[in-house]
Amino acid sequence: MDTSPKQHRADLVRLIAAEAVSNIGTRMTFFAVPWLVLVTTGDPVKVGLVAGVETLTYVVSGVLAAPLQDRVGARRTSLWSDVGSVAVTAAVAMVGTRGFGLLLVLVGVLGVLRAQGDRAKATMVVPLMGAAGSDYARVAAVREGVLRTSTLAGSSLAGIAVVVFGPIGGIWIDAATYAVAVVLMIPVRAAVTASADATAAVPYFTALRDGFTWFRRNRLMRAVTGMLFFTNLFNQASAVVFVPLWVYETMDDPAALGAVATAYALGLIAGNVLVAWLAPILPRYPMLVAGYLIGGVPRFIVLALTDDLLVIVVVTLVGGIAMSSLNPTVSAMIYQRTPKEMLSRMGGIITAVAFGGAPLGGLLAGYLVQYLGLTDAILVATGLYFAVTLTPVIGHRLWRELDDTAPPPPRVGDGRPLPALYGRAGAAAGPRVSLRYAEGRWTVRARHGLRRLLPERPVPPGTAVAALARLEVEPVQSALRATIDHDRALAENRTRTVRARLAHLEPQLAELTRALERG
Numbered sequence: 098m099d100t101s102p103k104q105h106r107a108d109l110v111r112l113i114a115a116e117a118v119s120n121i122g123t124r125m126t127f128f129a130v131p132w133l134v135l136v137t138t139g140d141p142v143k144v145g146l147v148a149g150v151e152t153l154t155y156v157v158s159g160v161l162a163a164p165l166q167d168r169v170g171a172r173r174t175s176l177w178s179d180v181g182s183v184a185v186t187a188a189v190a191m192v193g194t195r196g197f198g199l200l201l202v203l204v205g206v207l208g209v210l211r212a213q214g215d216r217a218k219a220t221m222v223v224p225l226m227g228a229a230g231s232d233y234a235r236v237a238a239v240r241e242g243v244l245r246t247s248t249l250a251g252s253s254l255a256g257i258a259v260v261v262f263g264p265i266g267g268i269w270i271d272a273a274t275y276a277v278a279v280v281l282m283i284p285v286r287a288a289v290t291a292s293a294d295a296t297a298a299v300p301y302f303t304a305l306r307d308g309f310t311w312f313r314r315n316r317l318m319r320a321v322t323g324m325l326f327f328t329n330l331f332n333q334a335s336a337v338v339f340v341p342l343w344v345y346e347t348m349d350d351p352a353a354l355g356a357v358a359t360a361y362a363l364g365l366i367a368g369n370v371l372v373a374w375l376a377p378i379l380p381r382y383p384m385l386v387a388g389y390l391i392g393g394v395p396r397f398i399v400l401a402l403t404d405d406l407l408v409i410v411v412v413t414l415v416g417g418i419a420m421s422s423l424n425p426t427v428s429a430m431i432y433q434r435t436p437k438e439m440l441s442r443m444g445g446i447i448t449a450v451a452f453g454g455a456p457l458g459g460l461l462a463g464y465l466v467q468y469l470g471l472t473d474a475i476l477v478a479t480g481l482y483f484a485v486t487l488t489p490v491i492g493h494r495l496w497r498e499l500d501d502t503a504p505p506p507p508r509v510g511d512g513r514p515l516p517a518l519y520g521r522a523g524a525a526a527g528p529r530v531s532l533r534y535a536e537g538r539w540t541v542r543a544r545h546g547l548r549r550l551l552p553e554r555p556v557p558p559g560t561a562v563a564a565l566a567r568l569e570v571e572p573v574q575s576a577l578r579a580t581i582d583h584d585r586a587l588a589e590n591r592t593r594t595v596r597a598r599l600a601h602l603e604p605q606l607a608e609l610t611r612a613l614e615r616g
Contacts, residue, residue: 108285109225113240115281116218117247119179122274123211124251125258126186129267130193130204136264137194150201154208156452159216159445164304166213166441171220172285178214179279185210186272190265214278216448220440221285223432241424242369249362308442311435317498318434318447320488321427325451327485328393331478333458334465335397339478342471343400343409353406360410361396364417372422381429381499382489384422389486392419397479401472430499532561534580537587558584 134147166174185207193200226236258267312318336358344353372384396416399409435443465474489496530543533553539561543551565577 105225109222109236111281111285112218112221112225113243115175115179115278115285116215116240117243118274118281119182119214119278120244120247121251121254122186122271124248125254125267125274126189126207126271129258129264129271130189130200133193133264133268134197134200138197147201147204151204151208151211154205155212156449158209159212160442160449161305161445162209162213163216163308163442163445164301166217166220167304167438171217171441172282174213175217175221175282176279178210178217179275179282181210182207182214182275183272183279186268186275190268190272193268194265212445216441216444219444223437223440225285226432239369241421241428242366245362245365245369249359249366304442308439308446311439312443312446315434317495318431318443320492320495321430322447322450324485324488325427326454328389328454328482329452330454330458330461331397331482331485333455334462334478335400336458338459338462338466339397339400339471339475342466346471347404348406356406356410357413360414361417364414364419365421366417368418368421369425371418372425381426382493382497385426385496385499386489388419388422388426389489392416392421392423393486394479394483397475397482401475401479426499532556532564534561537584 130147130151169177185203189200189203189207193203222236222240258270262270312322340357344357347353393416395412399412403409431443431447432440462474462478465477469477530541533540533542539556539558540553541551541556541561542549542553562577562581565573568574
């Protein structure tokens with residue numbers, strides 16, 4: 098079996114592709130199943146119930162089933178979960194209309210299977226990144242961007258699929274995407290079997306207790322997850338209450354709602370591309386703080402300050418770009434701070450806590466709007482959100498540990514290739530020594546970033562030429578030859594000028610000499 102870094106990178110690509118494909122199908126079911134319930138029962142309460150059952154089983158099973166996943170192994174869990182998802186999704190398509198109780202059971206089982214498949218794939222990312230020698234933050238940003246793109250594509254295709262094929266057809270498409278994910282995952286073996294699948298089996302409750310103990314003792318992880326609880330709460334409040342009500346009261350056009358959601362999604366995707374490019378040189382703590390301050394509060398408060406949809410869309414787009422730095426930063430911290438044998442348990446706990454606030458967001462926003470009105474409710478939520486996003490600033494001594502989780506920068510001569518951006522970053526912010534030639538005069542100066550190390554000083558021409566002559570670079574040598582020719586021309590011109598002056602002075606000097614002799 099090929100276990101080269103190239104093979105590991107190929108496995109990593111297959112893994113992320115499998116996540117993206119199944120994510121597209123999941124968005125199909127996200128729209129198709131509620132629509133199926135609505136057209137067969139006409140009861141909006143049942144629509145909310147079927148969505149709530151899947152969410153509940155997804156979150157709870159992610160925590161409770163994690164120790165079992167450690168025993169079975171991440172790759173095996175992923176494969177069997179996806180195979181089970183194919184069967185259960187097909188069952189929903191075939192018998193889901195025969196009874197609402199049966200549909201609830203099937204959807205609940207589907208939530209369990211999806212949770213295990215998602216957690217297993219996330220667990221497999223870590224050993225594959227390490228074996229491939231990839232930068233954690235860069236891979237996390239690429240993965241996040243791919244998943245965001247697949248979510249956006251799935252949401253767009255879902256409406257078309259439901260219209261063209263009906264809700265049952267959309268559910269069958271979801272089943273097909275899970276089958277594709279299984280096919281993509283079968284070759285993914287390298288580094289996973291040797292790490293996650295080899296975890297020693299421990300008693301179930303001991304493993305569960307160890308997961309919570311590890312989470313409780315890691316202060317940074319608790320702080321980050323707690324902040325995600327509240328930010329997800331307010332993001333949900335904005336998405337399901339504030340933005341729809343703003344659209345309803347301002348223009349009553351559902352297309353505006355789609356424009357805002359699409360702007361945020363596109364901002365996240367574009368931002369993930371940027372973060373993936375800059376990940377090796379950007380410190381993680383400032384990136385997270387800037388992301389929250391730029392991408393958080395402005396998205397909320399603009400809803401209370403303007404009725405212009407274009408302004409809302411632009412601010413939301415910029416907010417999405419800024420917020421795109423958060424998930425890669427947090428994911429990289431989790432990947433690098435968590436022992437590999439604890440990843441599935443920690444992933445379940447973190448997911449449960451971080452998204453535990455989402456169901457409360459709509460409820461809180463509804464009460465605020467009911468008692469304060471939309472504008473005042475948005476302003477109150479904005480103030481609370483801003484207070485939450487100040488947590489990393491107030492607790493900077495703890496949150497700066499995010500930078501400690503970054504891998505050490507590569508150095509020249511250590512056997513690792515330097516990223517292309519290191520040269521550009523060094524040229525902009527590192528030490529710089531400038532040798533300058535102008536009008537026959539050589540000078541040197543030195544800076545480090547914006548700090549001046551050496552003011553401009555003259556350099557003997559011979560010293561400057563000797564130094565540049567050591568650089569065997571044709572453009573430099575060509576410029577040096579041109580400079581020497583320029584110096585020679587200046588010297589010859591000065592020589593001619595001096596000779597002309599001497600020729601002019603010689604007759605005067607001779608006449609003075611004769612006058613002195615006569616005197």
